[in-house]
Amino acid sequence: MFKPKVLITRKWPATVEAKLQQLYTVTLNEADFPLTEAQLQTALQEYDAVCPTVCDSLPASVLNVANKRCKILANFGVGYNHIDVMSAKQHGLAVTNTPGVLTESTADIAMTLLLMSARRGAEGDRLVRSGQWTGWCPTQLMSSDVTGATLGLIGFGRIAQAMARKAHHGFGMKILYVKPTPADPLIVADLQAVQCATIEELLPQADFVSLHCPGGVATKHLINAQRLRLMKPTAHLINTARGDVVDSTALIAALKTHQIMGAGLDVYENEPHLHPDFLSLDNVALLPHLGSATIATRTAMGEKVLANLAAFFAGQPLPDRVV
Numbered sequence: 432m433f434k435p436k437v438l439i440t441r442k443w444p445a446t447v448e449a450k451l452q453q454l455y456t457v458t459l460n461e462a463d464f465p466l467t468e469a470q471l472q473t474a475l476q477e478y479d480a481v482c483p484t485v486c487d488s489l490p491a492s493v494l495n496v497a498n499k500r501c502k503i504l505a506n507f508g509v510g511y512n513h514i515d516v517m518s519a520k521q522h523g524l525a526v527t528n529t530p531g532v533l534t535e536s537t538a539d540i541a542m543t544l545l546l547m548s549a550r551r552g553a554e555g556d557r558l559v560r561s562g563q564w565t566g567w568c569p570t571q572l573m574s575s576d577v578t579g580a581t582l583g584l585i586g587f588g589r590i591a592q593a594m595a596r597k598a599h600h601g602f603g604m605k606i607l608y609v610k611p612t613p614a615d616p617l618i619v620a621d622l623q624a625v626q627c628a629t630i631e632e633l634l635p636q637a638d639f640v641s642l643h644c645p646g647g648v649a650t651k652h653l654i655n656a657q658r659l660r661l662m663k664p665t666a667h668l669i670n671t672a673r674g675d676v677v678d679s680t681a682l683i684a685a686l687k688t689h690q691i692m693g694a695g696l697d698v699y700e701n702e703p704h705l706h707p708d709f710l711s712l713d714n715v716a717l718l719p720h721l722g723s724a725t726i727a728t729r730t731a732m733g734e735k736v737l738a739n740l741a742a743f744f745a746g747q748p749l750p751d752r753v754v
């Protein structure tokens with residue numbers, strides 16, 4: 432029986448890889464090395480389906496390879512700013528993603544970073560590990576209160592709303608948000624959330640600003656030097672969205688000069704080669720893009736890709752079609 436040829440670009444949870452092996456002539460990436468652009472182009476020529484993820488860059492120049500066999504990019508992840516989806520469409524490639532299943536785990540990481548930044552968790556950990564901790568003292572690592580503070584959300588999609596629920600119902604935080612389209616009135620009422628007309632209106636009011644917009648050209652450097660200047664000097668910036676939403680150079684300057692109190696970052700410009708100045712700053716908590724990294728979530732993401740592939744090869748509508 433004909434089995435489509437499928438390439439998985441990185442290591443996936445074992446249970447999902449086992450299912451793929453039953454269904455397809457699949458090439459896994461046991462060594463988990465990132466593929467080069469040339470390898471991705473060869474994959475487009477040799478496989479019926481390529482399943483990339485956030486670390487695989489697929490711009491028009493890569494997609495434009497001759498003699499393509501591939502007909503679907505079944506992305507492992509909700510964000511797809513690493514794929515030029517318009518070019519993919521022009522080249523006759525369907526693109527799917529994995530929305531819905533990583534909402535809570537990503538919102539949990541946003542709350543983790545908010546708490547780490549507010550309560551100086553990473554600094555405390557470094558102090559204990561350094562052997563320099565001399566014991567409790569009344570003014571050591573004093574930090575910012577989270578309970579009752581104001582959280583400003585830029586973007587108000589699934590992940591932002593999940594974070595708002597945790598922050599409002601768990602920590603009694605007041606919720607502000609900016610969203611280009613109307614939000615569900617029931618969700619707004621449940622969170623007692625207040626909509627701001629602009630980012631400029633939100634920034635001066637928030638103790639914590641958390642970013643939840645997609646990456647890409649439209650949001651590149653949405654948070655720049657000018658907007659950082661609008662934040663309170665006691666405020667913290669949290670980014671679990673995409674690195675290029677924030678101008679790293681401007682953020683580093685704002686952290687160095689204590690123009691804002693702190694930041695918590697899970698994503699970076701030019702990931703994983705983040706700006707080296709972040710590493711020497713004490714007032715930034717840094718995580719290695721862990722948003723969706725729970726066993727259950729990563730497995731559910733793989734299951735979503737399986738469902739998209741199954742529909743594609745059965746000629747059925749794609750459950751999570753991007754283009």
Ligand code: DGY
Pocket residue numbers: 485507508509510511533722723
């Ligand atoms: C996504 O799904 O877009 C995450 O950033 C990668 O897990």
